[in-house]
Amino acid sequence: MELPLIVGVDGSDSSLRATDWAVDEAARHGLALRLVYASRWENYEGVALGHELGRPSSQILAQHIVASTAERAQRRNPELKVLTDVVPEDTVTALLREANGASALVTGSRGRGAIAGRLLGSVSLAVAARANCPVIVVRGxxxxxxxxxxxxxxxxxxxxxxxxxxxxxxxxxxxxxxxxxxxxxxxxxxxxxxxxxxxxxxxxxxxxxxxxxxxxxxxxxxxxxxxxxxxxxxxxxxxxxxxxxxxxxxxxxxxxxxxxxxxxxxxxxxxxxxxxxxxxxxxxxxxxxx
CATH class of the missing domain: 3.40.50.12370 (Rossmann fold)
Incomplete structure (x- = not known):
């Protein structure tokens, strides 16, 4: 059985461009595409608290990002098998673990928030430097x-x-x-x-x-x-x-x-x-x- 192509997603523009690239790549190789969002939401905010405050919790936000990214992937290639997962874990740790069961791992070149101002996001750099499978950082x-x-x-x-x-x-x-x-x-x-x-x-x-x-x-x-x-x-x-x-x-x-x-x-x-x-x-x- 062929291992899936995995994309680390976070809702950023860079992540969406990486997803588009990965959709085409998975189709070329006849692979399933797996979208993974890693977030330590349970350390900062409980689901109940998010509802009490009248705003979505980080967990719900993560699920929304993954779902909307999957929808984007399916629009780009309706025949592609797309899987999703939200992992309550540190991003680098989660992606390095996911890499052990991937044909390759795809990331954007920049993340969300303050990290976006850097030449390369620290997550992408750490994963590329330590993963046990090929890592493709989508830039250009x-x-x-x-x-x-x-x-x-x-x-x-x-x-x-x-x-x-x-x-x-x-x-x-x-x-x-x-x-x-x-x-x-x-x-x-x-x-x-x-x-x-x-x-x-x-x-x-x-x-x-x-x-x-x-x-x-x-x-x-x-x-x-x-x-x-x-x-x-x-x-x-x-x-x-x-x-x-x-x-x-x-x-x-x-x-x-x-x-x-x-x-x-x-x-x-x-x-x-x-x-x-x-x-x-x-x-x-x-x-x-x-």
């Missing part, structure tokens, strides 16, 4: 969100990103689009022609190594999805800057994030962190368990 303009570029940007790092590569190829296959696979490279700062021990390794050597690493990383994906078009690119420069520049013309950017067993803190590299805060398209962070 309507062209990217609606998938009009026909291109998925895949950032390939030095280490093994097999799960991120597999995710990108599967997305490109169901969308019928091209993968723009990018490996950024740089000459170490200490290399120069006056350093005699390193004269034999000019810039083109590093570029060749980057190209070889890229070919190796993509090999399994190419074999599994031979119909997917792949454009390989090696670019000199910091990886986060290279990918941010190219993300503006992508429908989705995919990067890996290494998860070390037993580590409880945030596990995001500099590249993923920069993309989650600044990319001009949705960003998928795919965990690679070590």
């Amino acid at each position: 303009d309507d062209v990217s969100i609606d998938g009009r570029h026909g291109r998925i940007l895949l950032g390939v790092s030095e280490g093994a990103d097999t799960e991120a590569v597999r995710f990108a190829f599967r997305e490109a296959y169901v969308r019928g689009c091209t993968i723009d696979a990018v490996r950024a490279w740089r000459c170490p700062a200490y290399e120069s022609t006056d350093h005699t021990r390193l004269v034999s390794e000019p810039a083109h050597v590093h570029e060749e190594r980057a190209a070889a690493l890229l070919d190796k990383a993509l090999a399994d994906g190419v074999r599994e999805y031979p119909s997917v078009r792949v454009r390989r690119t090696t670019v000199e420069g910091p990886a986060h800057k290279v990918l941010l520049q190219r993300a503006a013309a992508a429908d989705l950017t995919v990067v890996g994030a290494r998860r070390q067993s037993g580590h409880l803190g945030l596990q995001l590299g500099r590249v993923a962190h920069a993309l989650l805060h600044h990319a001009d398209c949705p960003v998928a962070v795919v965990p690679q368990h070590l």
Whole structure:
């Protein structure tokens, strides 16, 4: 049985845009869509108190948000199976638990209230950095969100990103689009022609190594999805800057994030962190368990 695609909802504009994106994504993969609202309403306000004061309780508000979001999802795709749940729990804790039973977890880039003024909501950042399933943070303009570029940007790092590569190829296959696979490279700062021990390794050597690493990383994906078009690119420069520049013309950017067993803190590299805060398209962070 296929696991559902889960969306964290809170009624914000960002959450609604994430839901729209998730509806289309679930339909592409033939998955059910599950909308989850996490709220610790029972810690602050009882249902009876809310009625006594003549206003909806937080619990009722949460249920209304989930119901209206589900209605929006059904209008966008009447044939999609949509499930809903209201969880009386801290949002990050609830979504991380939900991630264990999800094909992927989708969030907006900003939350409600004061958090909306930040580059990326703290909930989305925490979930992307710790979840055990792919997390897609929906950001960017309507062209990217609606998938009009026909291109998925895949950032390939030095280490093994097999799960991120597999995710990108599967997305490109169901969308019928091209993968723009990018490996950024740089000459170490200490290399120069006056350093005699390193004269034999000019810039083109590093570029060749980057190209070889890229070919190796993509090999399994190419074999599994031979119909997917792949454009390989090696670019000199910091990886986060290279990918941010190219993300503006992508429908989705995919990067890996290494998860070390037993580590409880945030596990995001500099590249993923920069993309989650600044990319001009949705960003998928795919965990690679070590």
